[in-house]
Amino acid sequence: MPNYAILPPFILRHIVRAGDAEERRRAQNTLARDRVIRSARMDLMANMQDVVVMTPPPPKGRRGRGLRRTIYVFKPHSRRRLPGQRVRTEGKPPTGDPAVDEAYDGLGIAYRFLREVFGRHSVDDHDLPLAATVHYSSKYSNAFWNGEQMVFGDGDLKLFSRFTGSLEIIGHELTHGIMQYTAQMNYTLQAGAVHESICDVMGILLKQWSLGQTVEASDWLIGAGLLMPGINGAALRSMKAPGTAYDDPLLGADPQPGHMDDFRRMQHDNGGVHINSGIPNRAFYLTAAALGGNAWERAGKVWYNTLCDKRLRPHYGFKRFARLTLRSAAELFGKQSIEASAVREAWAQVGISSLEGG
Amino acid sequence: MRILFRTEGGFAYFPGLSAERRIDADALTDPKRRALRRLIRQARFFDLPERVGVPKRCPPDCHRYFITVIDDEDRVHTIMTAEPVADSRLASLVAYLQALDLDDDD
Numbered sequence: 105m106p107n108y109a110i111l112p113p114f115i116l117r118h119i120v121r122a123g124d125a126e127e128r129r130r131a132q133n134t135l136a137r138d139r140v141i142r143s144a145r146m147d148l149m150a151n152m153q154d155v156v157v158m159t160p161p162p163p164k165g166r167r168g169r170g171l172r173r174t175i176y177v178f179k180p181h182s183r184r185r186l187p188g189q190r191v192r193t194e195g196k197p198p199t200g201d202p203a204v205d206e207a208y209d210g211l212g213i214a215y216r217f218l219r220e221v222f223g224r225h226s227v228d229d230h231d232l233p234l235a236a237t238v239h240y241s242s243k244y245s246n247a248f249w250n251g252e253q254m255v256f257g258d259g260d261l262k263l264f265s266r267f268t269g270s271l272e273i274i275g276h277e278l279t280h281g282i283m284q285y286t287a288q289m290n291y292t293l294q295a296g297a298v299h300e301s302i303c304d305v306m307g308i309l310l311k312q313w314s315l316g317q318t319v320e321a322s323d324w325l326i327g328a329g330l331l332m333p334g335i336n337g338a339a340l341r342s343m344k345a346p347g348t349a350y351d352d353p354l355l356g357a358d359p360q361p362g363h364m365d366d367f368r369r370m371q372h373d374n375g376g377v378h379i380n381s382g383i384p385n386r387a388f389y390l391t392a393a394a395l396g397g398n399a400w401e402r403a404g405k406v407w408y409n410t411l412c413d414k415r416l417r418p419h420y421g422f423k424r425f426a427r428l429t430l431r432s433a434a435e436l437f438g439k440q441s442i443e444a445s446a447v448r449e450a451w452a453q454v455g456i457s458s459l460e461g462g
Numbered sequence: 463m464r465i466l467f468r469t470e471g472g473f474a475y476f477p478g479l480s481a482e483r484r485i486d487a488d489a490l491t492d493p494k495r496r497a498l499r500r501l502i503r504q505a506r507f508f509d510l511p512e513r514v515g516v517p518k519r520c521p522p523d524c525h526r527y528f529i530t531v532i533d534d535e536d537r538v539h540t541i542m543t544a545e546p547v548a549d550s551r552l553a554s555l556v557a558y559l560q561a562l563d564l565d566d567d568d
């Protein structure tokens with residue numbers, strides 16, 4: 105019996121015409137599925153070629169209005185529309201629903217972090233009101249930014265707990281929003297992995313800042329505490345040691361590389377955006393570790409400056425992003441500064457060197 | 463009836479969760495099989511277009527789902543959809559398939 109999944113379409117079409125009933129059925133199944141999978145692959149390729157620089161959308165907020173949060177609860181059985189039912193607005197007391205209150209508090213910390221550390225006024229730098237929907241869908245194990253707001257699931261409670269429970273995840277999703285108003289990085293292949301990494305960097309900085317943690321004190325984990333008891337893992341990703349966050353019979357082993365030698369080429373995950381992000385994640389960790397102290401004060405400033413840099417283009421991969429971080433370090437701290445050499449050395453340690461020039 | 467279900471994308475990539483899941487309705491318990499058939503019927507699965515609410519650019523960290531159903535008459539249909547799944551009946555089917563994914567006992 106041939107493996108229908110790997111037969112070329114012209115042979116499958118021949119079988120559909122000439123085969124017996126069983127052969128015909130199998131060939132038709134495979135052809136139909138292939139069409140859909142091809143359509144998904146074409147999306148990926150279209151996004152890959154999509155290197156046109158779009159001007160960021162104009163800010164939607166009004167500068168000076170300050171922090172304004174709204175938390176919504178998803179209503180799966182009525183209208184499945186985001187944002188859902190409004191349950192807590194700015195200044196209102198806790199509701200007693202942990203997901204609602206975690207999202208509310210997390211957005212508040214994130215707003216103050218952006219304002220105090222980077223002088224940024226919310227996601228669009230114009231005090232865009234912050235909206236989040238919690239209890240999304242049912243037993244939903246994910247969080248995402250839909251272009252306007254954050255969305256958090258409660259987790260399936262077998263593998264994952266509530267996604268609002270990790271401040272770095274709130275920071276990560278918020279940063280997808282910031283990227284929309286700044287660099288607009290692509291979301292495929294290396295550029296997508298840079299995009300993902302920037303979100304992890306901002307997420308971990310938010311957590312460290314809120315806890316007053318130095319480089320040495322931080323666990324450098326993304327999604328710490330998110331895995332349920334019994335799952336063999338500490339988190340979803342480790343920025344300090346990519347590839348070591350989990351190793352579990354159900355989840356598999358953390359596939360993140362920490363060096364270009366282990367770079368993964370793949371079609372899944374938009375070309376491995378959540379996998380290869382381990383490489384720039386580790387470059388950030390190494391920069392921060394070399395400088396010591398509070399990561400948001402120096403390494404964080406370099407990375408934030410880079411993500412706001414007009415020279416950062418949506419399709420830039422690791423090397424061109426790395427070059428811009430080095431330029432940022434030189435502009436902020438001086439060409440001969442220890443910050444600039446920490447950045448250069450960190451990228452070299454993950455296999456990205458010769459950053460001068462270009 | 464058989465169902466193939468694969469989830470793509472999301473906040474993190476897990477090797478153990480990224481494989482296509484094959485669900486043989488005959489191997490399920492009676493109540494689960496009935497529920498699954500009902501959800502597929504209610505979603506009008508075989509009348510759905512191949513892409514249901516999938517934007518050209520999916521938002522960051524968003525899930526996309528690939529579902530193939532092969533019914534008892536050997537009709538086969540594959541669709542792709544993406545979170546947020548606006549069609550509540552299709553969303554119920556997706557949620558059910560996700561929950562089945564978690565069960566060890568079938």
Ligand SMILES: [Zn+2]
Nearest residue numbers: 300303522523
């Ligand atoms: Zn992300």
